[in-house]
Amino acid sequence: MKQLLESLRTVDVDVRLCTLDQYPSKWSRIGNLGWSPRMYADLTAEANRANIIHNNSLWMMPNLYPYWAARGKPVKVVTSPHGTLSPWALKRGRLKKKIFGALLQYPALRRTDMWHATCEKEYNEIRAAGYRQPVAIIPIGMDLPPIQKARRADGRKKVVFFGRLHKVKAVDHLVLAWGKVAHRFPDWDLEIAGPDGGSLHELKMIVSKSKVPRVKFTGEINGPAKYDFLSSADLYVLPSHTENFGVTVAEALACSTPVIASQGTPWDKLNQMNAGWWIPVGVEPLAEQLAMSMGMGAETLRQMGERGREWMRRDFDWSSIGMKMKRAYEWLLGKADKPEWILEN
Numbered sequence: 001m002k003q004l005l006e007s008l009r010t011v012d013v014d015v016r017l018c019t020l021d022q023y024p025s026k027w028s029r030i031g032n033l034g035w036s037p038r039m040y041a042d043l044t045a046e047a048n049r050a051n052i053i054h055n056n057s058l059w060m061m062p063n064l065y066p067y068w069a070a071r072g073k074p075v076k077v078v079t080s081p082h083g084t085l086s087p088w089a090l091k092r093g094r095l096k097k098k099i100f101g102a103l104l105q106y107p108a109l110r111r112t113d114m115w116h117a118t119c120e121k122e123y124n125e126i127r128a129a130g131y132r133q134p135v136a137i138i139p140i141g142m143d144l145p146p147i148q149k150a151r152r153a154d155g156r157k158k159v160v161f162f163g164r165l166h167k168v169k170a171v172d173h174l175v176l177a178w179g180k181v182a183h184r185f186p187d188w189d190l191e192i193a194g195p196d197g198g199s200l201h202e203l204k205m206i207v208s209k210s211k212v213p214r215v216k217f218t219g220e221i222n223g224p225a226k227y228d229f230l231s232s233a234d235l236y237v238l239p240s241h242t243e244n245f246g247v248t249v250a251e252a253l254a255c256s257t258p259v260i261a262s263q264g265t266p267w268d269k270l271n272q273m274n275a276g277w278w279i280p281v282g283v284e285p286l287a288e289q290l291a292m293s294m295g296m297g298a299e300t301l302r303q304m305g306e307r308g309r310e311w312m313r314r315d316f317d318w319s320s321i322g323m324k325m326k327r328a329y330e331w332l333l334g335k336a337d338k339p340e341w342i343l344e345n
Contacts, residue, residue, distance in 0.1 A: 001056065003141060007322025013329070018043060020062050033100075034060040043069040052076045052329055054116070058084040058105055059097060067108035076332050078136075079109065080116040083244030085125045088168065088264070114332050114342075116325075118245040119266035123343065136328040136342045141318035142250040144309065145227040149256050151298070152232075157188045159290065160233040160257075162226060163248050166197030170239040170262065170281065175203055177239075177287035179212040185294045193218040193229055231255035234301055235293055239286055240264045250316055253308030258301055260289050275308030 005015050023039040039062060047053060047069040055066040058081055070077050083089055090097060097105075115135040117123040123135050152158075159178070163169055171192060178190045192203070192215065200217070207215050221229050230236060236252035236259045243265040252259050259276035261267040270276035277293065279285045293301075330336035338344075 003143070003318055004321065004325065007141060007318040008325060010319065011322050011326045013322075013326050016046065018046070018062075020060075034062050036061065040065045040068065047073050047075045050075050051333055052078055054078040054080065056080045057082045058109075059093075059100060064104055064108050067111045070111070076113040077111060078114050078116055078329075078332070079112045080118075081122065081126065081244070082118070083122065083242065085122075085129050086242045086244065087125075088242035092168075114328070116328070121266035122244045134332075134342050134344045136325075136339075138321060138324045138328065138341060139316060140245050140247055140250065141321035142247075142254050142312045142316040143318055144254050144313055145224070145231075147227060147231040147255050149231055149302070149305070155187065157185075157234040157294070157298075158232065159188060159190050159235045159237060159294070160229065161190075161192045161194070161237055161239075162221065162230060162252070163194045163238070164197040165192070165194050165199040165203065167199055168241050168243075169197075169199075170241050170264075171199060171203055172206060173239040173262075173281070173283050173286055174237050175206050175212055175215065176210070176283045177290055178215065179206075179210050180283075180287040181291045181294070182213050184291065188234075188294055189214045189216065191216045191218055191229075191233075193221045193226075195220040226251065227255055230257055233257045234298070235260060235290075237286070237290075238262065238265055238267075239281070241281060250312055253305075254312040256302075256305035256309045258293070258304040258308060260286070260293060262286070269311075273307060273311050275304050275311055 005017055008015050020034045020036055023036045043065045053066040053070060053075055055063055057063055066077050112133050115126050115133055117126060117135050117137050118139050123137050126135055161171055161174055165171055230252045236257045238246055238249055238261045240262055241264045246265040246267060249259050249261050249267050253275055259270055261270060261278055262281045263278055264281045268278045270278045277289050279289050324341060327336055327339045328342055331338050
């Protein structure tokens with residue numbers, strides 16, 4: 001979000017960010033729904049001045065306030081679900097979402113003027129949920145970090161995962177798949193980095209009970225260090241059950257690291273760009289792909305990584321993302337012709 005805001009500012013869009021953390025209140029965490037009357041009041045005041053309120057995500061009180069604040073005013077509302085309408089996400093906390101949705105969220109979403117999807121997969125989820133408003137398909141951008149790709153002095157190679165250790169990421173699939181193939185590749189290691197989202201203990205138990213070799217848990221990595229980590233890898237794996245975008249795939253590709261991503265992610269173009277592989281969700285498909293990819297020569301993997309970085313530079317530069325979002329806003333306000341990335345069907 002910060003990068004999108006900055007890219008919008010560079011193309012002369014006046015933007016203000018409102019988040020729950022800006023409105024400390026003893027009421028803000030009631031029921032873990034993020035209740036904040038102060039935030040609602042602030043957005044209501046902003047709705048008298050703004051042209052557009054852009055809501056991000058669903059299923060909490062701050063994801064209702066934009067629609068309520070816009071009632072009776074000419075301000076338009078844009079909604080970015082960020083994966084919250086995926087079948088996997090809708091099954092999580094199903095009862096809460098059924099009640100909250102019927103009473104509050106779904107009536108609010110009917111007042112959306114335009115949706116923003118980060119990929120075609122998310123566009124299809126919006127349509128499957130029954131919404132027929134226009135959808136702007138604009139991906140998340142990527143800044144190319146300076147990298148120094150070099151072979152390790154000891155000659156070892158590395159498969160990595162980088163992200164939150166949560167069930168949705170299916171890191172257990174990666175550990176189990178690694179256990180099936182690691183013995184065939186003694187010069188390869190698996191390194192898993194990221195904050196614990198509830199799965200770390202389970203993952204360590206799998207490693208211990210199944211005696212999975214050469215697995216390292218690195219913990220959380222932030223800032224420029226994440227690019228050092230990703231560029232140090234020979235392969236990056238994202239085995240998720242579902243992703244609305246999967247920004248770590250873009251980050252790995254920007255670091256010239258080829259990627260194996262599950263079909264729960266929207267990265268079907270990995271095969272087309274010859275920068276990685278898009279495979280079915282599950283342990284067996286991942287084990288098969290790991291064995292094939294790890295068996296490739298270092299030069300082949302290096303060339304795949306270079307193609308991935310060039311792909312990110314060409315199609316995911318933040319400056320072009322900001323301009324696309326600005327043009328979508330202008331079309332919504334009746335100030336520009338409809339760009340090709342907005343779908344009304």
